[in-house]
Amino acid sequence: MPDADSSVRRRSVLAGAATAMAGLAGCTRVLGHAGDGASDVGRNATAGGGDDGSATVSMLAAGSLNNAIENGLGPAVDATIQVEAHGSARVARLVAEGQKDPDVVSVSDVALFDSPLHPDWYVEFATNSVVVAYNADTEGGRRVADAGADGWYRPLLSGEVSLGRTDPDLDPLGYRTLFALELATDHYGTDANLREAIPAKRQIYPETQLVSQFETGAIDAAFTYRNMAAERGYDYVELPPEIDLSDPDRTEAYATADYELPSGKVVEGGLISYGSTLRHHSPAARAVFDAHVAGDYLSDFGFVIPDEYPRYTGDVPDAVAD
Structure with missing residues:
Protein backbone atom coordinates (compact mmCIF):
# COMPACT_ATOMS: atom_id res chain seq x y z
CA MET A 1 0.00 0.00 0.00
CA THR A 127 -14.62 25.28 -2.60
CA ASN A 128 -13.82 21.60 -2.97
CA SER A 129 -11.96 19.15 -5.19
CA VAL A 130 -12.69 15.87 -6.99
CA VAL A 131 -10.95 12.77 -5.60
CA VAL A 132 -11.12 9.02 -6.20
CA ALA A 133 -12.18 7.29 -2.99
CA TYR A 134 -11.42 3.58 -2.70
CA ASN A 135 -12.37 0.72 -0.42
CA ALA A 136 -9.14 -0.71 0.98
CA ASP A 137 -11.00 -3.87 2.01
CA THR A 138 -11.69 -4.94 -1.58
CA GLU A 139 -9.29 -6.18 -4.25
CA GLY A 140 -10.44 -3.51 -6.68
CA GLY A 141 -9.96 -0.78 -4.10
CA ARG A 142 -6.43 -1.94 -3.38
CA ARG A 143 -5.64 -1.82 -7.10
CA VAL A 144 -6.63 1.85 -7.18
CA ALA A 145 -4.50 2.56 -4.11
CA ASP A 146 -1.50 0.76 -5.56
CA ALA A 147 -1.81 2.72 -8.83
CA GLY A 148 -1.75 6.03 -6.91
CA ALA A 149 -2.02 9.53 -8.32
CA ASP A 150 -0.03 8.67 -11.44
CA GLY A 151 -2.03 5.63 -12.49
CA TRP A 152 -5.44 5.46 -10.74
CA TYR A 153 -7.19 5.36 -14.12
CA ARG A 154 -5.47 2.16 -15.29
CA PRO A 155 -7.47 -0.33 -13.17
CA LEU A 156 -10.62 1.60 -14.11
CA LEU A 157 -9.80 1.16 -17.79
CA SER A 158 -9.06 -2.54 -17.42
CA GLY A 159 -12.38 -3.30 -15.76
CA GLU A 160 -10.71 -4.55 -12.58
CA VAL A 161 -12.60 -2.08 -10.41
CA SER A 162 -16.33 -1.55 -9.83
CA LEU A 163 -16.82 2.21 -9.95
CA GLY A 164 -19.51 4.50 -8.59
CA ARG A 165 -20.35 8.03 -9.70
CA THR A 166 -23.33 10.36 -9.72
CA ASP A 167 -25.67 11.26 -12.57
CA PRO A 168 -24.34 14.22 -14.59
CA ASP A 169 -27.91 15.17 -15.52
CA LEU A 170 -28.85 15.62 -11.85
CA ASP A 171 -25.69 16.52 -10.01
CA PRO A 172 -22.64 18.74 -10.60
CA LEU A 173 -20.42 16.03 -9.10
CA GLY A 174 -21.57 13.82 -11.97
CA TYR A 175 -20.52 16.19 -14.73
CA ARG A 176 -17.40 17.22 -12.81
CA THR A 177 -16.40 13.56 -12.83
CA LEU A 178 -16.61 13.65 -16.63
CA PHE A 179 -14.59 16.88 -16.68
CA ALA A 180 -11.90 15.26 -14.53
CA LEU A 181 -11.72 12.25 -16.86
CA GLU A 182 -11.44 14.49 -19.93
CA LEU A 183 -8.73 16.61 -18.34
CA ALA A 184 -6.92 13.46 -17.20
CA THR A 185 -6.70 12.23 -20.79
CA ASP A 186 -4.61 15.26 -21.71
CA HIS A 187 -2.70 15.41 -18.43
CA TYR A 188 -1.50 11.80 -18.58
CA GLY A 189 -1.31 11.62 -22.39
CA THR A 190 -3.30 8.38 -22.52
CA ASP A 191 -4.05 6.61 -25.78
CA ALA A 192 -7.64 6.04 -24.68
CA ASN A 193 -10.11 8.89 -24.23
CA LEU A 194 -10.83 8.36 -20.52
CA ARG A 195 -14.13 10.26 -20.64
CA GLU A 196 -15.40 7.86 -23.29
CA ALA A 197 -13.74 4.65 -22.09
CA ILE A 198 -14.45 4.63 -18.34
CA PRO A 199 -18.04 5.85 -17.80
CA ALA A 200 -20.92 3.32 -17.94
CA LYS A 201 -24.60 3.59 -16.99
CA ARG A 202 -24.33 0.93 -14.28
CA GLN A 203 -21.94 3.16 -12.32
CA ILE A 204 -24.51 5.89 -11.69
CA TYR A 205 -26.10 6.36 -8.26
CA PRO A 206 -27.89 9.31 -6.62
CA GLU A 207 -25.39 11.38 -4.64
CA THR A 208 -27.06 10.52 -1.34
CA GLN A 209 -26.96 6.77 -2.17
CA LEU A 210 -23.40 6.67 -3.49
CA VAL A 211 -22.13 6.72 0.09
CA SER A 212 -24.09 3.63 1.13
CA GLN A 213 -23.01 1.71 -1.97
CA PHE A 214 -19.40 2.50 -1.18
CA GLU A 215 -19.61 1.71 2.52
CA THR A 216 -21.30 -1.66 2.01
CA GLY A 217 -18.60 -2.76 -0.43
CA ALA A 218 -20.98 -2.85 -3.40
CA ILE A 219 -18.43 -0.77 -5.32
CA ASP A 220 -14.64 -0.62 -5.04
CA ALA A 221 -14.10 3.04 -5.82
CA ALA A 222 -16.05 6.24 -6.39
CA PHE A 223 -15.52 9.72 -7.73
CA THR A 224 -16.49 12.05 -4.91
CA TYR A 225 -15.72 15.39 -3.36
CA ARG A 226 -12.76 15.68 -1.03
CA ASN A 227 -14.99 16.83 1.83
CA MET A 228 -17.22 13.75 1.50
CA ALA A 229 -14.21 11.45 1.65
CA ALA A 230 -12.51 13.35 4.47
CA GLU A 231 -15.51 13.70 6.76
CA ARG A 232 -16.28 9.98 6.51
CA GLY A 233 -12.68 8.84 6.87
CA TYR A 234 -12.48 7.20 3.43
CA ASP A 235 -9.19 6.32 1.83
CA TYR A 236 -8.76 8.31 -1.37
CA VAL A 237 -6.39 9.24 -4.16
CA GLU A 238 -5.88 12.98 -4.36
CA LEU A 239 -5.81 14.00 -8.02
CA PRO A 240 -3.37 16.56 -9.47
CA PRO A 241 -4.64 20.17 -9.55
CA GLU A 242 -4.65 19.99 -13.36
CA ILE A 243 -7.57 17.55 -12.97
CA ASP A 244 -9.34 18.07 -9.64
CA LEU A 245 -11.03 21.45 -10.40
CA SER A 246 -9.64 23.07 -7.25
CA ASP A 247 -7.05 25.55 -8.56
CA PRO A 248 -8.24 29.12 -9.31
CA ASP A 249 -5.20 29.62 -11.54
CA ARG A 250 -6.36 26.81 -13.84
CA THR A 251 -9.92 28.00 -14.39
CA GLU A 252 -9.39 28.59 -18.11
CA ALA A 253 -7.89 25.13 -18.59
CA TYR A 254 -10.83 23.55 -16.76
CA ALA A 255 -13.22 25.37 -19.09
CA THR A 256 -12.04 23.29 -22.06
CA ALA A 257 -14.39 20.54 -20.80
CA ASP A 258 -18.17 20.93 -20.90
CA TYR A 259 -21.44 19.01 -20.56
CA GLU A 260 -24.94 19.62 -21.95
CA LEU A 261 -27.75 19.19 -19.42
CA PRO A 262 -31.17 17.83 -20.48
CA SER A 263 -32.47 21.43 -20.49
CA GLY A 264 -29.99 22.27 -23.25
CA LYS A 265 -27.83 24.37 -20.95
CA VAL A 266 -24.12 23.74 -21.52
CA VAL A 267 -22.06 23.71 -18.34
CA GLU A 268 -18.35 24.47 -18.66
CA GLY A 269 -15.64 23.10 -16.44
CA GLY A 270 -14.39 25.49 -13.82
CA LEU A 271 -13.37 25.96 -10.23
CA ILE A 272 -15.68 24.11 -7.83
CA SER A 273 -17.53 26.81 -5.92
CA TYR A 274 -20.49 26.38 -3.57
Missing part, protein backbone atom coordinates in the same frame (compact mmCIF):
# COMPACT_ATOMS: atom_id res chain seq x y z
CA PRO A 2 1.55 3.33 -1.04
CA ASP A 3 1.22 5.10 2.34
CA ALA A 4 4.34 7.11 1.58
CA ASP A 5 2.59 8.76 -1.33
CA SER A 6 1.05 11.96 0.04
CA SER A 7 -1.52 11.90 -2.76
CA VAL A 8 -3.07 8.74 -1.31
CA ARG A 9 -4.85 9.66 1.91
CA ARG A 10 -5.50 7.10 4.63
CA ARG A 11 -8.36 7.24 7.14
CA SER A 12 -7.88 10.35 9.25
CA VAL A 13 -8.94 11.74 12.59
CA LEU A 14 -11.74 13.52 10.75
CA ALA A 15 -13.58 10.21 10.75
CA GLY A 16 -13.65 10.26 14.52
CA ALA A 17 -14.68 13.90 14.54
CA ALA A 18 -17.53 13.24 12.14
CA THR A 19 -18.70 10.28 14.20
CA ALA A 20 -18.60 12.28 17.40
CA MET A 21 -20.49 15.16 15.83
CA ALA A 22 -23.13 12.77 14.50
CA GLY A 23 -24.35 12.45 18.06
CA LEU A 24 -25.41 16.10 17.88
CA ALA A 25 -27.63 15.53 14.87
CA GLY A 26 -30.73 15.72 17.06
CA CYS A 27 -30.25 19.49 17.18
CA THR A 28 -31.10 19.61 13.48
CA ARG A 29 -34.49 18.59 12.23
CA VAL A 30 -33.93 16.57 9.07
CA LEU A 31 -36.92 16.62 6.76
CA GLY A 32 -35.58 14.10 4.27
CA HIS A 33 -33.16 13.21 1.51
CA ALA A 34 -33.33 12.21 -2.13
CA GLY A 35 -35.37 9.15 -2.84
CA ASP A 36 -36.81 8.64 0.64
CA GLY A 37 -40.26 10.08 0.14
CA ALA A 38 -39.45 13.29 1.98
CA SER A 39 -42.15 15.86 2.58
CA ASP A 40 -42.00 19.24 0.90
CA VAL A 41 -39.53 21.84 2.05
CA GLY A 42 -41.56 25.03 2.28
CA ARG A 43 -41.55 28.51 3.73
CA ASN A 44 -41.07 27.80 7.44
CA ALA A 45 -38.78 30.39 8.96
CA THR A 46 -41.55 32.44 10.52
CA ALA A 47 -43.77 29.54 11.48
CA GLY A 48 -42.11 28.93 14.84
CA GLY A 49 -42.39 25.27 14.04
CA GLY A 50 -39.50 23.68 15.94
CA ASP A 51 -40.31 20.85 18.34
CA ASP A 52 -38.90 22.96 21.17
CA GLY A 53 -40.82 26.07 20.15
CA SER A 54 -37.91 27.62 18.23
CA ALA A 55 -38.24 29.06 14.74
CA THR A 56 -37.81 26.67 11.84
CA VAL A 57 -35.72 27.46 8.76
CA SER A 58 -36.02 25.32 5.63
CA MET A 59 -33.02 24.52 3.44
CA LEU A 60 -32.73 22.74 0.10
CA ALA A 61 -29.08 21.82 -0.36
CA ALA A 62 -26.50 19.90 -2.34
CA GLY A 63 -26.03 16.37 -1.07
CA SER A 64 -22.35 16.99 -0.36
CA LEU A 65 -23.36 19.68 2.15
CA ASN A 66 -25.83 17.50 4.02
CA ASN A 67 -23.55 16.11 6.72
CA ALA A 68 -21.99 19.51 7.43
CA ILE A 69 -25.42 21.13 7.74
CA GLU A 70 -26.82 18.40 9.97
CA ASN A 71 -23.87 17.97 12.30
CA GLY A 72 -21.99 21.26 12.02
CA LEU A 73 -24.45 24.06 11.27
CA GLY A 74 -27.41 22.62 13.20
CA PRO A 75 -25.77 22.58 16.63
CA ALA A 76 -24.37 26.10 16.04
CA VAL A 77 -27.70 27.92 15.58
CA ASP A 78 -30.77 28.49 17.73
CA ALA A 79 -33.34 27.75 15.01
CA THR A 80 -34.46 24.29 13.97
CA ILE A 81 -33.15 23.54 10.46
CA GLN A 82 -35.37 21.58 8.12
CA VAL A 83 -32.99 20.30 5.43
CA GLU A 84 -33.59 18.29 2.28
CA ALA A 85 -30.59 17.19 0.18
CA HIS A 86 -30.35 16.26 -3.50
CA GLY A 87 -27.92 16.61 -6.37
CA SER A 88 -27.55 20.33 -7.05
CA ALA A 89 -28.98 20.27 -10.57
CA ARG A 90 -32.11 18.66 -9.15
CA VAL A 91 -32.19 21.19 -6.31
CA ALA A 92 -32.16 23.99 -8.87
CA ARG A 93 -34.91 22.40 -10.97
CA LEU A 94 -37.17 21.75 -7.96
CA VAL A 95 -37.05 25.42 -7.04
CA ALA A 96 -37.21 26.76 -10.59
CA GLU A 97 -40.28 24.62 -11.34
CA GLY A 98 -42.03 25.67 -8.14
CA GLN A 99 -42.02 22.21 -6.57
CA LYS A 100 -40.05 23.41 -3.55
CA ASP A 101 -40.11 26.74 -1.73
CA PRO A 102 -37.27 26.74 0.83
CA ASP A 103 -35.91 29.67 2.78
CA VAL A 104 -32.30 28.88 1.78
CA VAL A 105 -30.98 27.25 -1.40
CA SER A 106 -27.38 26.03 -1.49
CA VAL A 107 -25.77 24.35 -4.51
CA SER A 108 -22.34 23.04 -5.38
CA ASP A 109 -22.11 24.98 -8.65
CA VAL A 110 -22.87 28.69 -8.85
CA ALA A 111 -23.52 28.29 -12.60
CA LEU A 112 -26.95 26.99 -11.56
CA PHE A 113 -27.74 30.50 -10.34
CA ASP A 114 -27.53 31.66 -13.94
CA SER A 115 -29.87 28.92 -15.13
CA PRO A 116 -32.28 27.42 -14.26
CA LEU A 117 -32.34 29.59 -11.11
CA HIS A 118 -32.17 33.37 -11.43
CA PRO A 119 -31.82 34.87 -7.95
CA ASP A 120 -31.11 38.58 -7.62
CA TRP A 121 -28.00 37.73 -5.63
CA TYR A 122 -26.00 34.87 -4.19
CA VAL A 123 -22.86 34.25 -2.20
CA GLU A 124 -19.96 31.89 -2.90
CA PHE A 125 -18.83 30.39 0.39
CA ALA A 126 -16.64 27.30 -0.10
CA GLY A 275 -23.13 29.09 -3.57
CA SER A 276 -26.19 29.99 -1.52
CA THR A 277 -29.05 32.48 -1.58
CA LEU A 278 -31.65 33.47 0.99
CA ARG A 279 -35.10 33.50 -0.56
CA HIS A 280 -37.39 34.29 2.40
CA HIS A 281 -36.25 36.78 5.02
CA SER A 282 -36.82 36.63 8.76
CA PRO A 283 -34.47 37.09 11.71
CA ALA A 284 -34.17 33.31 12.13
CA ALA A 285 -33.53 32.71 8.43
CA ARG A 286 -30.88 35.43 8.25
CA ALA A 287 -29.13 34.08 11.34
CA VAL A 288 -29.02 30.56 9.87
CA PHE A 289 -27.91 31.87 6.47
CA ASP A 290 -25.09 33.94 7.99
CA ALA A 291 -23.84 30.97 10.02
CA HIS A 292 -24.15 28.73 6.97
CA VAL A 293 -22.01 30.81 4.60
CA ALA A 294 -19.50 32.20 7.10
CA GLY A 295 -19.24 29.47 9.73
CA ASP A 296 -15.98 27.81 10.73
CA TYR A 297 -17.80 24.45 10.72
CA LEU A 298 -17.22 24.10 6.98
CA SER A 299 -13.48 23.56 7.40
CA ASP A 300 -14.15 20.84 9.95
CA PHE A 301 -16.04 18.92 7.27
CA GLY A 302 -13.33 19.05 4.61
CA PHE A 303 -14.30 22.15 2.65
CA VAL A 304 -11.75 24.80 1.67
CA ILE A 305 -12.56 28.45 2.46
CA PRO A 306 -10.51 30.91 0.33
CA ASP A 307 -9.50 34.17 1.99
CA GLU A 308 -11.85 36.19 -0.23
CA TYR A 309 -14.91 34.11 0.73
CA PRO A 310 -17.76 34.59 1.39
CA ARG A 311 -17.97 36.48 -1.91
CA TYR A 312 -21.26 38.16 -2.87
CA THR A 313 -22.63 38.68 -6.39
CA GLY A 314 -25.68 40.69 -7.45
CA ASP A 315 -28.09 43.02 -5.67
CA VAL A 316 -27.47 41.95 -2.08
CA PRO A 317 -30.15 43.15 0.39
CA ASP A 318 -28.93 45.61 2.99
CA ALA A 319 -29.98 43.30 5.83
CA VAL A 320 -27.72 40.56 4.44
CA ALA A 321 -24.84 42.86 3.49
CA ASP A 322 -24.81 44.36 6.99
